[in-house]
Amino acid sequence: MYSIHGSIRGKKLPLLYSLLPNKDQKTYEELFRIVAQHVRRKPDYITIDFEKAAENAFNVIYPGCEILGCFFHFKKCIWKHICELHLKKEFLENQNNRRTMKNLAALAFVPPNNVVEEFGRIKENASDILDVLGTWAWGDTSIWNWIPESDPKAKDAFDTSISKGINTFDTAETYGNGESERCIARYKLNHPAAADIVIATKFFPTPYKLFYPSSLINALRASLARLKIECVDLYQIHGPIHLRSIEVVGDALAEAVKLGLTKTVGVSNYSTAEMIRMYDCLQKHGIQLASNQVEYSLIRRLPETSGHIAACHKRGVAVLGYCSL
Incomplete structure (x- = not known):
């Protein structure tokens, strides 16, 4: 149920109720377009409830109208x-x-x-809230020598991590050729803490993936099917090896958010300049770049000494370090 209120003689009164099939931008655009057809006067401003799709749709139907928060x-x-x-x-x-x-x-x-x-x-001033468990080895036979006997050990690691407060798991479509994602789906099935588990996965932009946004959207849908979920918490670009421009890939990430397939988007192994380009691209869609995952440890401190971490934090981009041990 979506309602629109108006100010009449100083009182805020409900003017319209609408049953919407979803919260996509296109749905909101259709609603506001119908309103504009029947109410010719353009509003001076609108106060909304921080639904980004609704904000984007309102800007399309009522360009230049001021949007206020509550x-x-x-x-x-x-x-x-x-x-x-x-x-x-x-x-x-x-x-x-x-x-x-x-x-x-x-x-x-x-x-x-x-x-x-x-x-x-x-x-x-915030303390670290999330620790992340990487799952590259899960299901990987070529590099990590995964065998059937590895499965119960990985399940035990999964359960132990959650019991110790580590509920975020980082995987990718290339980890074990998708088997890592399937492992997570199996391990979380009927787990008492399933509702609290955070999942991050990655899109591997190999050269043959040229058609955006379809290449990325199709890969994300395949990951969701393996993970047995409808929406992932974080979807990342595995590395800047795509033949298409960062802006083309960024537009595809934005489309994934608008379709409700991922809550947030990030990148991996991007340089400072590449990260900034992706950040700027997503900002045009009203979407925050959530993270950049880079190799960072006591031995490899380049992200720190080069100013990369500072550049990320300046833009509100979290830095996820891998190979930290």
């Missing part, structure tokens, strides 16, 4: 994302992390030009 809905939006990112337990049980998450609401009172800077300060 503090109540802003806090609801923060809580929605806390739940979607499986951080509810952290919020309820960890006092430091709860304080950090609640501080995000204060950004509503920061001048717009300073929001990114203040968000960076909140992030700098």
Whole structure:
């Protein structure tokens, strides 16, 4: 149920109720187009509940109209994302992390030009919330010598990780030729903490994948089928080896978000310049680049010494380190 309210003689009253089949941008565009056909006057501004697809659709139907936020809905939006990112337990049980998450609401009172800077300060003062377990070895026979006897050991590692508070698993379509994703699907089946498990997977942009967004969307749908889920938490580009431009690939990632196939998008092994190009591309779609996964350890500190981590944090991009041990 989607409702539109209006201000009449100083009172906010419901004007329209609509049953929408989904929350896609195209659906919102159709709704607003019908409204525009029957109500000829253009609104001076609109206050919305931070639904990005609705915001994009409104900009299409009413270009130039000012879009305002609502503090109540802003806090609801923060809580929605806390739940979607499986951080509810952290919020309820960890006092430091709860304080950090609640501080995000204060950004509503920061001048717009300073929001990114203040968000960076909140992030700098935050403790690490998520540890990630990489699953490259799961199902991989050619490099990691996976055998049938490996499966119960991996399942034990999966269960132990969750019991110790590590509920995020990073996989890829190339890990074991998709078997790593199938392992995660099996291990989480009927697991009591299944609702709290966070899954990240990756698109491998081999040279023969030339047709975007279809190449990426089809690969993502195949990953979702192996994982036995409808939407993944994080979908990443495995590396900058695609023959098409970063902007073409970025547009495909944006399409994946708009289709509801992934909650967030990221990249892996991108240089600073490549990361910035992807960030800028996604910003045009109103989508945040969530992460860049790079090799980072005490031995290989290049992401730190080169300024790459600082460049990511300046843009609100999380840095995920692999081969850290």
